[in-house]
Amino acid sequence: MTRSNPPSPAPPIRAEAPILENRHDGGQNHRLVLRVEGWPGFEPGQFVMLSPGAVAAAPRSDPLLPRPMAVYRERRGGAAAEIEILYKVHGRGTALLAEALPGQVLRLVGPLGQGFALPAPNERALLVAGGTGIASVYELAARLRGSSPVAVLLGARSENDLMGVADFERLGVEVRIATEDGSRGVRGQVTELLGAALAEGAPARVYTCGPTPMMRRCAEMAAEGGAACVASLENTMACGFGVCLGCAAPLAAGGFALVCRDGPMFDASEIAWDGLP
Amino acid sequence: MSVDTAVQLGGIALRNPVLTASGTFGYGTEFAPFLDLTLIGGFVAKSLTLKPRFGNPPPRIAEAASGMLNAISLENVGVEAFIAEKLPAIPDGVTVVASIFETEIDGYAEVCKRLAGVDRVAGIEVNASCPHVKSGGIEFGQDPAVLARLVRAVRSATAGPLLVKLSPNVTSIAEMARVCEGEGADGISLINAVQGLEVDVETRRPVLANGLGGLSGPAIRPIALRMVWQASQAVSIPICGIGGIETAEDALKFLLCGATAVQVGTINYLNPAAAGEVAEGMARWAEERGVGRLGDLVGALEVPGR
Helix, strand or coil: CCCCCCCCCCCCEEEEEEEEEEEECCCCEEEEEEEEECCCCCCCCCEEEECCCCECCCCCCCCCCCEEEECCEEECCCCEEEEEEEEECCCHHHHHHHHCCCCCEEEEEEEECCCCCCCCCCCEEEEEEEHHHHHHHHHHHHHHECCECEEEEEEECCHHHCCCHHHHHHHCCEEEEEECCCCCCEECCHHHHHHHHHHCCCCEEEEEECCHHHHHHHHHHHHHCCCEEEEECCCCCCCCCCCCCCCEEEECCCCEEEHHHHCCEEEHHHECHHHCC | CCCECCEEECCEEECCCEEECCCCCCCCCCCCCCCCHHHCCEEECCCECCCCECCCCCCCEEEECCEEEECCCCCECCHHHHHHHHHHHCCCCCCEEEEECCCCHHHHHHHHHHHHCCCCEEEEEEECCCECHHHCCCEHHHCHHHHHHHHHHHHHHCCCCEEEECCCCCCCHHHHHHHHHHCCCCEEEECCCEEECCEECCCCEECCCCCCEEEECHHHHHHHHHHHHHHHHHCCCCEEEECCCCCHHHHHHHHHCCCCEEEECCHHHHCCCHHHHHHHHHHHHHHHCCCCEHHHHCCCCCCCCC
């Protein structure tokens, strides 16, 4: 169970955000930096909805829907903050996003979603992330270090698919890496790293973000190891702020929660994992 | 010159012709960070059932070309929670239209009765695009005889403004419009979502867990405009036009085709301030062209040869 109330997030804003930087960062990774006037700050795990591509004078009808993107980092000072987003191109929306140029404007709604629950005083935080999920846990690592022991476990198919490793290392937190092809770190799945970390014995809280089968496996391992587990879920979204009801996640107790409004972070034991797409 | 934007929609007085569509605007408070609702004509709340209802398993939505498909299946908090919790949270000065649906005609009448006495509810919109279990799952709005019985039943349940939201999944929208007028509806809203399907070639299955879904967004705008125009030729009761409105210009097209007011829907998801921008844009367009009253545009479409 979560041990303390998550901080109450600031209300979201809608902004036309100029692109400061949008560059290819190796493999399929891209790094986007936006200036967002009126940005209220964000809690780890929160996300924004971004227009698929630059906004122009005439509305673009296709692709229509905004895309949810985890907020990776922010730089604040003065009225306009800069926020940074790491993403991979995997569909039409992200492909268009990758073509947007500095100076062009994206429509942004955010920050969206709830804050996260802190580990208990004696708990070690194990952050387990795979693929694009890595972008969701950076700020969590930054906030927790200094107040809790933190280990960041990152996994990807190969070295090229990893994101932000140097950023995590600069945080000064312990980073362990697994790649399926062994091109960096241990050869294998990131869940194997979790197994080893849990076996080290100290009380732990697992925070996981990545492909659903990976998170489900982390939840099972955490439960077996007597550790709490928080999973950052994803689901197809249209609005991102609790209105379209599209991002429903089935609950073990019956019914549904909304990933955008009630999450994205959930106590893993509350989720009906079988019913997640 | 200041433009007169006020309209009367079947007995509901609106400060301007822009409403937001049921299912795209929650229960009225979700958009508070983005839009002052006193700047638009009002909103239509998420469709209500007698008891709280959970929707379909995910995936419930899928993007489609210039639109989206949804199979939410009308998840809602139920009429009692709406009256007790949601209504009081809506700021003063915001016009609220309730939307209702049920699986049986008696159920519709019950929900309608429950809302009929509530002060804060300016009108009731009947969602006729729901599967009628007794008809084997076709929509109430797809069968004129069933639609007639439905409208008759809710008409007896409320003396207040009653709109019927029509399904586009029909052969003749004019026929359905006439049924509603004949049974005493104060107005009709059209269109609801168009039945559609999206497929995943790798899994060889529909993308939505439910299979079929309702298509909405800019893709359906030409269908909606055509149906509004056809309905306006068939009935005298006012029409609320819905379907893929993105801009003030789109909204004005609906007025020209015979709609007294419009509902902005899917666009709310990508631009939560859109309804306000549409309302403001309509007034500005009219002012720039010397149109003194938005109401003067209703049905002003000139069709050569007619």
